[in-house]
Amino acid sequence: MTGESEALAPADWLVGDVGVWAGTLGGGWRRHGPYPFAVQGLSRTATDLLVGTGHGLWQAPIDPRHRWVQLHDEILTEVMTVVRDASGAPVAAGSYGVSVATDDELGFKRWRSLTEELSPDERYTNVLHLEAGLWLAGTEAGVLISVDDGANWQHTDLSGSPVRCLTRIDDSCWAGTDDRGLWCSQDGRIWWQVDCPTTAVFSVAEAGSCLLVGGYDGIYCRDAQGLWQRSGPRALIRCLTVAGDVWAAGADPGGLWYSQDEGGTWRRSGPFKHVNVICGPMGGDGTC
């Protein structure tokens, strides 16, 4: 480990495990503040870091010597994912659905669930994807869509299976499911199943002309010819991040792995055991 008082730098990778860790894949890691929460979601800007955890939502300052600030209240519990809307305001999601916040008269966050009336499976949200006029929630019941900033939600074609990941690659949205493999959509509403060698897909990323998929038993890479090849540790690959020519994979359990030769060789990095989220350096692909 390197110095724990070192501020976050734009070139740092961030890893969410027990706490937020900053560093470089081939170098040392330092925990960002003495907060040993189970970190599941990160949203990073130049001035702050939102940290979604099993113990709510926190705002971590760039300087780890400063205290984290609690952003959740009694309504917001486990946060599986945190993103920002067009105004930069946090949208958090987790075991009790998708929530947004307003400030009370003293400036403290009060959260409101946008999905309170849905069933448990429709409410439980593993991942969120926000674009202007298009909010997608990857839930235990499939992908739900909202075109009015979360006020109303509808089912999509992708229903009846837990959705573990959602990501935009070029003009398509990709979703990974727990038991029905990989899906793709142009508009978020109509989905079709994509040939994929694993039925459990926990993470998806683009690496040049390759599509990377994290399954229960390792990383699958689809090349430009559509051929799949498995590589990396045979572990549950919860997150995949690509920044330049570096591929990073978070295994739960199994820790952090990276490859600099397009999946030919994978090396484990850092003290991690359960990696839930990885952010690449700022200003490039793979940031969060």
Next chain:
Amino acid sequence: MLDQQQYESQVQGRAEEMLDAVAAQPRPSAWTAHALLARGGSSEQVTEAVARNLSEVVPGAGDGDMGGPFHVLPAMLLHSRWEEQLPPEAEQMIRDFLLRGIIVRGNTENHWLMYYAGNLLAAERWRDEDLFWDGRPPVAMQREATRWILGTIERTARIGHHEYDSPGYHIEHMMPLIGLYEHTTDEFLRTQVERVLTLKVADMALEFFKGSWAGSHSREGYRENTWTRVGPIRTLQYLYFGGEPFDADQHLHGYAIPALVAQYRPPALLARMAWDRPTPQVVKKTKAPRNIIRHADEPAGPVYKTTYMSRSFALGSAQINLPGTAAGPIDLVSWDLTWSGPKHQAKITCNHPFQGPERFSAFLAPYPQNARRSIGGGKPYLQSVDRLFGASPFERIAQHEGAVLVTYRIPAEDEAPFANLFLPMETDWVEQEGWLLADMDDFYVGVRPLADCHWERIQESRNDAIMVSNGDLIDGWLLRIEGPTPGIALEAVESMAVASFDDFCARRVAAGVDLSDWPTQGRVALTTIAADRLELEFDGVHRLNGEIIDYDAWPLYGAPEAEAELHTGRMRFGRGEDVVDVDFDIDPDQPMMPMRVIG
């Protein structure tokens, strides 16, 4: 009739006796240091107790300043009660923890109540500080905690307690509430807390059976549900209900010690209700749903409890109303027969040891692929196919007074396609036409497995690393009832209700169990020796003498000395002139605070 003053004097006498015993114990904790302070013990010991509590490592990377509900609550109960007497080092440690530590809420209802109660007391105490431990001014936590505590009190008053009637965890509801009653500066909150404390003690009294807590429990510990006296609630049972000689081994548990120095006293009539039941009675309760966060396309339904409190035994069960086929709360006990007797020798219960990993991920965040190992790894007994506790989504129960039908339809692919029936070993069982019959002196019991079964011995011990030689956790007979449609019929009757044990056996066997539609049509019926016919249709209606049992009409409380309708926030306990009315002043048209925890 015991008046309130006499009753409080008795409680105080028991509290003093208990404090003497606790103060003499070595190695005090932050919970038990109250006794030291009350008895003028050494300040070094108090400081050591606080230091141990706050330096305890909570899973997370060895961060000494990180704590949770079990740190913040005892710390603040101690600080709030004894601030003037606390050694300066201890006072400073608590202050630093609350102003600069890291504290997590946990993930059950009792965790949140302890967390918010402790934090509220701290936010009130240090309201003038710039920043609380959470990076916000203390007023932010004060507001948040107050909202949640009031919200959960209101839920309890309207739809029942979520983490209901738990011998293990009721204490973790009582202690934060007693702490708030004693120390909060918010008078409205204090008023609501006093009201809900009456409900919580009434819950204890209504099913109190000679030192046991009879009936179904949301949680009854791990491998403790064959015991007659279970959990730290025994301390409050003795403190508030008395009725037997003090026994330090049975009546003392650290979590309850702050109650011994508290001013709070429940209404005297609840102690009378706990011991004085002139006639057998049925206690009905509605409890809040077992909240499921996923693996369900509909929410869980309310829990409807039935507990028959007879003179010599108590039989209790519940309609758990779990949706789907995934959820099985891991330490729920859906039914048992209990009577007065030694550990392991006075309980009958059965269950399906549901193994599905979704039973973990239905309530907690890990993926189903990881949940079994990540949660079961720390609690390996949850993986045992000999398990006698824990809910199953494939169980259905119907009860009428001292008779119960417990049935299962277990999918063929289930890893444990059978039921486990626990029977006490020192009982002289008689087998007759499939019935197992026993003379318990004061009452008789008959148990009829609904499928083939095999006798096994079960013996489990805390000290099981190498060899189990002493069944201090479980010791008795395990009857494995073959699946996929196992079950039992059971009837218990007072011995005075029949001419003799032989008469009971003859009548019980003759009355029989109607299995003509079981398992083919999913219907089974039991005729009691009093000629009542109890019918259970799996996933269908239950009937008593042809009339459908209307669970939708279940009251929040229904018993000879308890009445309350759902959603009203009003209850009456007692009889004649000796009554306590509770009114939470609730507007039933207002929405409830969403429940955000399991428990």
